[in-house]
Amino acid sequence: MKNEMPTPAELMLGNAAIARGAYEAGLKVASAYPGTPSTEVSENLTRYRDELYCEWAPNEKVALEVAIGASISGVRAMSVMKHVGVNVAADPLFTIAYSGVGGGLVLIVADDPGIYSSQNEQDTRLVARAAMVPVIEPSDSEEARVFTKRAFELSEEYDTPVILRTTTRLSHSQSLVYPEERIEQEIKPYQRNIAKNVMIPINARGRHLAVEARMKRLADDAETVGLHQVTYSDRPMRVKSVDGSGHEELKVGVITSGIAYQYVREALPDASILKLGMVYPLPRRQIEAFATRVDRLYIFEELEPFIEEQVRSWGIPCIGKEIFSIQGEYSIQIIIREILGEQYEYDQPLSVPARPPILCPGCPHRSAFAVMKKLKLHAAGDIGCYTLGALSPLDVIDTCVCMGSSISTLHGMEKGRGRDYMKDWVAVIGDSTFLHTGVNSLMNMVYNQATGTVVILDNATTGMTGHQHHPGTGVNLMGEKAPITDIAALCRSLGVEHVHVIDAFDTDLLEKRLKEEVARQAVSVIIVTSPCVLLKDFVPKGKCAVIADKCRKCGLCIVTTCPAMRKYEDGLVEIDPLVCTGCGHCQKSCKFDAIRKDT
Amino acid sequence: MQTKNIIIAGVGGQGTLLTSRILGGIARRAGYDVKVSEVHGMAQRGGSVVTYVRYGDSVGEPLVEEGQADILIAFEQLEALRYIHFLKKDGVLVLNDQQIFPAAVITGVVSYPDDIVSELKKRRKVIAIDARSKAAELGNVRVFNSIIVGMAAKSMGFSKEEWLLVIRETVRADMVEINEKAFLLGYNS
Structure with a gap:
């Protein structure tokens, strides 16, 4: 669909699209602590600063509590964090699930399958289930925008905080987004209601039952929540047999969600696909109906077998983590190998020295x-x-x-x-x-x-x-x-x-x-x-340079592993003036005064 | 149209992100479905950085997998070697002919491979240029990636005017003129 005219679509990062969706939903207050891959949500909210308030809090617990307060006061509120940030914010999260909301309350959580920039690979869906908070999951930037808006509506309709879960690949991929106008929301009138908003034991006992009833209602309504998408195919497919010995022809169905859906739709055009937009609670009737239409059911979900375990608990046979890893990101080649049972051939990677992250020159x-x-x-x-x-x-x-x-x-x-x-x-x-x-x-x-x-x-x-x-x-x-x-x-x-x-x-x-x-x-x-050298207002202190006739080629300066330095085969060292900040660290390492600093 | 797959590989700080945004921008302008996959956070700190651009009628996966790339843009020799197997057999490598030593090479734990460019040429079609020197001649070494983009642009089929428009939209206002010059230098080479 190559158009003659430029389309009105904007190319937007998943995180920018979440910010856009929240803005359009009439968001009033957002609080967050930065954490890769969630950070750009808050940074993009500042584009709309005339119509909403957003802040960095010192940590995720504070951030979520700020959003909770804003919600109780009657406005739409949001908090944003990475998966491990939810651990910090778990205390308010587990209890606000009991109280419910005033204005819509949405928690954006970014998981990190593959551990690009985190200390673990925990799956927020498991935390959400423990907290009894619904989770919705978009699969591209446009859905990130639309689902964020829907999250605020669901929060108010079902009187619950809602988690919108994203992953690194979604948060940090750009795809086309079709922005809409912001709709201002009426402020909910504040009413003192201690049975709902003061979680002392006598109140909390009642609310625990209310939460259970709410989750059941949400599960029953899941079909009408409107976030799921199903496509049926009657074409049989050639897939790997279960025992791995050969192939068989049958009608294949895949249940998937989020970014994993994108791999499925490209790799398996002949499969029936149930893409879940809300992954907790799950739409049981819809899943049962889907399962009866296919000969074999795969569950394709990154990280833990969250959907799979529930589907199995309903007595529906399916294939999941016995062939797909709980570790790392998924891809099309995993589907080609594990479902289609075909070789995925390419040249073997060459053995190349690794290049891990390193402190910057002048750090x-x-x-x-x-x-x-x-x-x-x-x-x-x-x-x-x-x-x-x-x-x-x-x-x-x-x-x-x-x-x-x-x-x-x-x-x-x-x-x-x-x-x-x-x-x-x-x-x-x-x-x-x-x-x-x-x-x-x-x-x-x-x-x-x-x-x-x-x-x-x-x-x-x-x-x-x-x-x-x-x-x-x-x-x-x-x-x-x-x-x-x-x-x-x-x-x-x-x-x-x-x-x-x-x-x-x-x-x-x-x-x-x-x-x-x-x-x-x-x-x-x-x-x-000493300020980070990557700060915009950082002023370099000068440039260091090697004085060639004094250099004894001992290599002591090189051991500092400053990326500005390189050693030639003859042992002579050169300092790249483009990236040197003149910190003088190499100069101190030299025992022969062979490095000078020009300021 | 069959989806076109591009990989941009470099070292953190070399501008892979900006380059992928320019490539995504031109495809969007032409009305294609586009996905651009970026790298943020810790991996950016001087580490190996790779971004992906895919465009066509309908694009699902944001990644480009091994053996699927039509174009590999590499800002550094070692990174070209690391990702060369992502190219299709008839894919093209556009290479900035520069070496940046990783820490283990700097400290002498491992050595930087010899004669990478001929290794690469044995495997795929390679267009190599010392874009840093050319950019220095223009007055700012940092615009070397626009020269490389200009060279890659020749095999992507969009008009020169469209490219210049996207560059103007994407780069910082005070850097537009020199980036345009750099792009044209690559495009006309």
């Missing part, structure tokens, strides 16, 4: 880690670019669990093994992560008389997710000037007596302070400051 973390490595320190690490400090040649970070965990795990280690055992340990955490959930852990260290040292790598931004502001940066999501949380003052107010603020490139002072504080029998905090 202040490289300088700080070099000092910690020199002192042979181990670090309980945290979530951020600096988690790369676990890899060679930095080799400083020993542990990384979740946001904010560095400080508390360090504390637990000390309580487990004693002060002497921990004499060469520190905690390493970033500024945004510290404000996310590190603060409580530091409070705990002080309260329970730990003696550890916490190194806060303060690069004045939330770096890894693409430079979002936080309460310490002085700017909010809407781009307005905001009051600044002073991290040093905050630490002191928690009772930490020894708080130091040191420039990341003042390595002599950093080394001295680290030695002193790690030896000290008290909780101490060293805030290592």
Whole structure:
């Protein structure tokens, strides 16, 4: 359908389309903490700042509670987070499911099959089932827009928060979107209703039953919810036999949802397909009807066998995770191999050196880690670019669990093994992560008389997710000037007596302070400051260059693994002036004064 | 029309994202169904980055799988080698003839493969250019990817005017002129 005239369609990221849908639905308040792959939803909401309010919260629990408050006040509200963020927000989520909503309340959650930028691959559908919150799932950007709008309607019709689940591939793919006008919603009049909004035991018992009744009603209505799509085919297909010994001809049906649907529709044009737009609760009658029309039923869903287990529990035979992995993203070639039983042939990949992520040229973390490595320190690490400090040649970070965990795990280690055992340990955490959930852990260290040292790598931004502001940066999501949380003052107010603020490139002072504080029998905090080099207003300090006739070709500077440096076969080193920020880290590593810095 | 599959491979920070948006933009402008798959987050930090563009009458999957690409645009030699098997047998590689050493090569743990370009030429049709030097001559090395886009554009069948329009829509206002020059340099080469 190549048109003569340009179409009015816009090419939009899945996340941008979610923001568009929320805007069109009359969204009034959104609160979020950045997390790949969900971050761009909030960033795109700022396009509509004249008609709605959006913010970065310090963490996902706060974000969801802000959205809950806005919903109770009677307006449409939304919170946005990645899958592991839901763990942080689980407390309010599980209980707001009992209370229900005032204005429509939608939680956007982005899962990360394949673990492109996360610490695990958990499936939000399982969390949603535990919380008894319905889940809808779009399969492209246009559906992301439409389903987001529908999520607000369902939330109000069924008096429940609704989760819209996306995945990395959907959130970060662009496809065509057909925007519509925004429809302003009437504000629901506020009425005091403690039986619904105050979850004390006497009220919560009743609400638990109400939630169960609501989910049943939603399951019964699933056919009319209008999000599912079924296409029947009477053409038999040649597929792999169940025992794998050969092929057979039969009518094939596939139940799928989200991005996985896109692989099915391309790879199996002759199959019947039931694409589920709402994956919890499931439309049992529709699934039973679909199953009777096909000879063999496959369930094609990324991550856990969520749909499959329920379908099996109804006594419907199907094939799922016995042939499809619970790990990683799906593809067309998986269908070709596992359903069609055909070879998927291509040239074997060549053996090529890996190129994992690496700290940027001029990154202040490289300088700080070099000092910690020199002192042979181990670090309980945290979530951020600096988690790369676990890899060679930095080799400083020993542990990384979740946001904010560095400080508390360090504390637990000390309580487990004693002060002497921990004499060469520190905690390493970033500024945004510290404000996310590190603060409580530091409070705990002080309260329970730990003696550890916490190194806060303060690069004045939330770096890894693409430079979002936080309460310490002085700017909010809407781009307005905001009051600044002073991290040093905050630490002191928690009772930490020894708080130091040191420039990341003042390595002599950093080394001295680290030695002193790690030896000290008290909780101490060293805030290592220097802005992320990828910030828009970052000003390079100059350019470093190798003085060829002084270079002894020892390679010590190269070991810093600054991506600006390369070594030629004759051993001579060159520094790329295009990417060098003049941080001087290589200069310090050179024992022969063979690197100069031009400012 | 049969769906056209393009892969853009490079190193984080080289502008693969912007390039995929330009390619997606031109296909959208021509009225095709389009999918562009991007990479955000941790993988961008100097790591191997790959994005996909697919367009045609109706596009489902946002990815381009092994052996399916019509065009591979590679901004770096090693990344070309990493993704060459994604090209169809008659697919074309448009290569920025540059080397960026991964950390393990910098520290000498592994060595950077020798003579990658002839390895690539043994396998597929290769169009290689030192776009960085050409871009430097234009006054800004960073626009090297527009030169590469210009070279790839020749085998994509949209008009030069359409391309320039999309570039104007996509790049930063103060960079439009130099990007146009860079594109034309590649397109006319």
